[in-house]
Amino acid sequence: MNVDLSSAKWRKSTHSDGGGGCIEVADGYPGIMPVRDSKDPNGPALFFSFEAWTAFAKATVDGEFGDV
Numbered sequence: 001m002n003v004d005l006s007s008a009k010w011r012k013s014t015h016s017d018g019g020g021g022c023i024e025v026a027d028g029y030p031g032i033m034p035v036r037d038s039k040d041p042n043g044p045a046l047f048f049s050f051e052a053w054t055a056f057a058k059a060t061v062d063g064e065f066g067d068v
Contacts, residue, residue, distance in 0.1 A: 033052075
């Protein structure tokens with residue numbers, strides 16, 4: 001997938017503890033959710049379908065991955 005992220009506005013979770021173990025997401029890309037490692041902002045981004053990202057976020061909130 002070739003997506004231009006040069007003007008992406010990245011954001012961290014409001015639950016981020018500032019310890020560096022965080023991801024960032026960029027809104028505004030219809031149908032996909034770009035995700036990157038906050039410690040490596042110039043590194044690669046992963047792309048998830050909006051449905052897959054929503055399911056992941058819900059599962060995290062619901063505690064399906066344990067205490068993360």
